[in-house]
Amino acid sequence: MRYVSTRGGLIGGQTSAPFSTVLLEGLASDGGLSMPEKYPQAELDAWRPLSYPALCLEIVSCFVDDIPREALKTIIDKTYTLEIFNSDEITPVRELEPGLSLLCVSNGPTLAFKDIALQLLGNLFEYVLAREERVINILGATSGDTGSSAEYAMRGKRGIKVFMLSPHKRMSAFQQAQMYALDDPNIFNLAIEGTFDCCQDIVKAVNSDAAFKAQYHLGAVNSINWSRVMAQIVYYFKGYFAATRKNGEPLDVAVPSGNFGNILAAHIAKHMGLPLRRLILATNENDVLDEFFKNGHYRPRSPEETHATSSPSMDISKASNFERYLFDCVGRDDAVMRDLWTQLAQHGGFDLAEPKHNAYWQRVQASGFVSGRSTHVDRLQTIRDVYHRYGVMIDPHTADGVKVGQEYRETGVPLLCIETALPAKFAATIEEALGQTPPRPAVYADLEQRSQHYTVLPADAEAVKTFMREQFV
């Protein structure tokens, strides 16, 4: 399998690159994102009975042909264990009532679904870096969950340093403590005086300095890293097999979305032949994506227009991985992508419902995506509703997905809602909704009391570069 850029540029100096290159390079030379040249086809009958690691090996093998299968197996087997994910099934399905279930993908070390991908990524990195006698410095941006998930996956790993930018004072107390409590010599927490989008812009700006990028061996783990999307494809298959009795039955999935990484994996699973019917995308008050799927207008917001909400991991103004989805919808024509992204840069948005884009808009509409939006009040109501009806406590992000999912629910088609975090991470909102504190896994009992390690920096790429340089003298 070779990978190409959504905008036609070079990846690691080549027009198409193998998996290992894509793993270690962040963006393509033109700012585009890497995509597999084609989608492999699933073997549903052979895959249905497999355990999580075995299923993962089959799926990952379709996308990775430059790591021997035996090595991949070792990496995957040590990643998806009962010890790390607190479940033999790794991503168990929990039925709320017939036809309505949760896919629980947040039982890993940092209690959010991002662990599924990042734990694998950490082990893939370590393997490839050792093989190529290289080091990598991961520069990432997080609105909360990615950062801690990446740090827990990379801590103590040889050849890897992590520089994680987070929006100063904009994460939940638990999220902040979870990241900043780490005291590993290869982990650097940088609290940026700005929003998550400022952090993301800094990552892009630093990466666009080619000399700096090369000298400091920059890599990425934020949601634009292809391997994260790849790892997430696996649980859509696992969830489908658990929520249906036989292959071919339709299934709807509801996914709380921010940067579009999670639901992009569902889109790819569908292209691989998984019988997903509707992909129900839920946003919070930051509804860029809901707007696009409703009327074709993609208009990223300014930092000032981006709301700080009670589902903070979805507080984004633009959805990085959306570019990958659109690449499919424009028939994988990189010239069209360049035009659209030029328009985005010059006019702040584009309208895919314009007559000249009709063919693309039709593909969007045929892709199974529908969308909706959820607010703070909806979130509280849904948390209460699910708790009182089913005795299950869900986190505010999951609640956004359940709320919108139920609006599209149809009798006869089961609905699988993705549980993207545990309620313990967002205690304040749970307390507001239910008047009680969510249970917390024992390992985190005294989290907020631990000393915190971070450096506050202005929202300025130069300040970040200076900080990084200082770590290598």
Ligand SMILES: *Cc1c(COP(=O)(O)O)cnc(C)c1O
């Ligand atoms: C990251 C995150 C999301 C959004 O996922 P995307 O892949 O960015 O769409 C939703 N919920 C939680 C809890 C998250 O951590």
